[in-house]
Amino acid sequence: MPTTPIAQHMNLRVKTLPGLREQVAERLRMAIVTGHFKPGERLIERELCDRMGVSRTSLREALRELQADGLITLKPNKGMSVSVLTVETTRSIYEVRRMLEGLAARLFAKRATPEQMQALRESVDELAEVYRNFSPEAFIRVKGQFYDILLLGAGNEVAADMLRRIHTRVSQLRVVSLSSEERAQRSIKELRAFCDALEARDEDLAWELCLDHVEKAATAALSSIAESQPQD
Amino acid sequence: MPTTPIAQHMNLRVKTLPGLREQVAERLRMAIVTGHFKPGERLIERELCDRMGVSRTSLREALRELQADGLITLKPNKGMSVSVLTVETTRSIYEVRRMLEGLAARLFAKRATPEQMQALRESVDELAEVYRNFSPEAFIRVKGQFYDILLLGAGNEVAADMLRRIHTRVSQLRVVSLSSEERAQRSIKELRAFCDALEARDEDLAWELCLDHVEKAATAALSSIAESQPQD
DNA sequence: TATTGTATTTTTGTATGGCAAAAAACAAGG
DNA sequence: CCTTGTTTTTTGCCATACAAAAATACAATA
Numbered sequence: 001m002p003t004t005p006i007a008q009h010m011n012l013r014v015k016t017l018p019g020l021r022e023q024v025a026e027r028l029r030m031a032i033v034t035g036h037f038k039p040g041e042r043l044i045e046r047e048l049c050d051r052m053g054v055s056r057t058s059l060r061e062a063l064r065e066l067q068a069d070g071l072i073t074l075k076p077n078k079g080m081s082v083s084v085l086t087v088e089t090t091r092s093i094y095e096v097r098r099m100l101e102g103l104a105a106r107l108f109a110k111r112a113t114p115e116q117m118q119a120l121r122e123s124v125d126e127l128a129e130v131y132r133n134f135s136p137e138a139f140i141r142v143k144g145q146f147y148d149i150l151l152l153g154a155g156n157e158v159a160a161d162m163l164r165r166i167h168t169r170v171s172q173l174r175v176v177s178l179s180s181e182e183r184a185q186r187s188i189k190e191l192r193a194f195c196d197a198l199e200a201r202d203e204d205l206a207w208e209l210c211l212d213h214v215e216k217a218a219t220a221a222l223s224s225i226a227e228s229q230p231q232d
Numbered sequence: 233m234p235t236t237p238i239a240q241h242m243n244l245r246v247k248t249l250p251g252l253r254e255q256v257a258e259r260l261r262m263a264i265v266t267g268h269f270k271p272g273e274r275l276i277e278r279e280l281c282d283r284m285g286v287s288r289t290s291l292r293e294a295l296r297e298l299q300a301d302g303l304i305t306l307k308p309n310k311g312m313s314v315s316v317l318t319v320e321t322t323r324s325i326y327e328v329r330r331m332l333e334g335l336a337a338r339l340f341a342k343r344a345t346p347e348q349m350q351a352l353r354e355s356v357d358e359l360a361e362v363y364r365n366f367s368p369e370a371f372i373r374v375k376g377q378f379y380d381i382l383l384l385g386a387g388n389e390v391a392a393d394m395l396r397r398i399h400t401r402v403s404q405l406r407v408v409s410l411s412s413e414e415r416a417q418r419s420i421k422e423l424r425a426f427c428d429a430l431e432a433r434d435e436d437l438a439w440e441l442c443l444d445h446v447e448k449a450a451t452a453a454l455s456s457i458a459e460s461q462p463q464d
Numbered sequence: 465t466a467t468t469g470t471a472t473t474t475t476t477g478t479a480t481g482g483c484a485a486a487a488a489a490c491a492a493g494g
Numbered sequence: 495c496c497t498t499g500t501t502t503t504t505t506g507c508c509a510t511a512c513a514a515a516a517a518t519a520c521a522a523t524a
Binding site: 019057060061064065068069070076089091092093095096099100102103107155156157158159161162 | 251289292293296297300301302308321324325327328331332334335339387388389390391393394
């Protein structure tokens with residue numbers, strides 16, 4: 001005879017497919033990248049449990065995931081805190097990202113189907129559209145779409161995973177990449193050239209363009225850190 | 233007034249510095265890479281708890297870590313199992329490893345101190361010594377040393393982390409790289425050439441040599457999978 | 465008042481036990 | 495042998511507990 005469970009949890013979601021733990025991890029991820037939790041901020045387990053309405057068990061497991069992603073840092077017997085991106089770490093991240101995105105570009109040029117090429121080009125068009133009528137949300141969405149297509153066409157899940165983690169990590173910085181008009185135009189032009197190289201199956205060129213692009217992003221990110229932390 | 237605790241757990245280690253959970257994770261990692269747990273094998277939580285003498289709480293958190301490392305795979309409501317390396321995944325891993333090790337080589341050539349260069353060369357000498365009087369354990373140890381020096385000198389912790397995870401993952405394959413005499417000699421020669429390039433600060437050459445080396449390793453690994461899984 | 469030392473409260477790390485729901489194992493009937 | 499129904503396992507999550515570490519508050523002394 002089963003005891004009456006009574007709904008031991010009221011604010012339980014409709015039990016959507018992904019496990020509760022994954023939902024928690026995702027919500028925390030979002031909270032961090034959207035700046036709701038600031039870098040260096042300490043995360044008290046009980047507090048988070050209350051705020052999110054889950055048990056410590058689930059919460060702590062979710063925290064392990066974020067820890068593995070490098071998004072939060074554990075100091076033994078002191079607890080979790082949101083990782084702070086030092087200049088050093090950021091440089092490291094972009095060095096890695098440069099190589100992996102370059103790899104993805106190369107692989108896409110080599111393996112992508114014509115449909116994927118087409119899809120990529122269309123997402124660039126969408127991006128151009130977003131630039132004409134800017135909104136941060138749309139920008140994030142379309143840019144994410146672009147990357148998803150690129151990574152799918154590259155056909156390397158391992159690289160895709162790592163790049164996705166890297167993207168989440170650096171999105172903490174919220175580098176306000178270009179609101180200026182000409183910067184946007186140039187960006188789109190670069191992306192179209194990138195697509196051209198891919199469609200021409202010109203691996204080397206695609207690689208080169210990609211490296212340059214990440215290089216610029218790195219510079220922007222690093223200067224964004226520098227100005228937020230005047231360490232002179 | 234504190235209640236009598238009585239030692240709620242007898243087989244508790246001497247509480248060495250790394251937390252219990254990390255110990256568990258490490259033990260499981262080892263069990264997997266040493267082949268004690270076979271690929272595809274299912275891991276039952278209760279069983280592992282009993283075998284390792286820890287609670288489900290700690291065990292499950294440790295499992296999350298391994299999951300993030302890609303070492304074990306979770307199927308919802310079905311539990312954990314040791315990840316199986318498909319040909320596809322292995323190719324992906326080596327593509328990534330090629331780029332990241334190449335990067336490490338480049339960075340080492342650019343940044344390593346003369347002492348680190350020296351240390352690297354000495355570890356190659358040690359490796360040559362091991363070849364003369366072979367033992368698997370010594371081989372693993374010295375090779376690990378070599379990589380540690382390389383990654384330290386490269387000064388990129390992010391890349392280092394990823395490469396360490398990759399090494400763990402592929403060590404599951406246990407590619408019996410060379411027992412033959414001339415293969416060993418050639419390997420040492422290649423490593424010395426690599427050191428030469430690094431000491432000459434010749435980034436491009438170091439990169440090139442590194443890519444070639446990983447390429448060979450990839451071929452070996454892939455053929456090792458092919459023969460263990462005759463999929464015709 | 466500043467400082468140092470002690471007591472109190474928080475918070476982590478880990479353990480236990482419990483239960484619903486999914487999956488697997490098993491048994492019975494076609 | 496296949497299918498269907500029943501029992502056992504196992505997962506996913508929750509609540510609670512408590513020692514040990516850390517943070518904090520507090521008191522006493524210089």
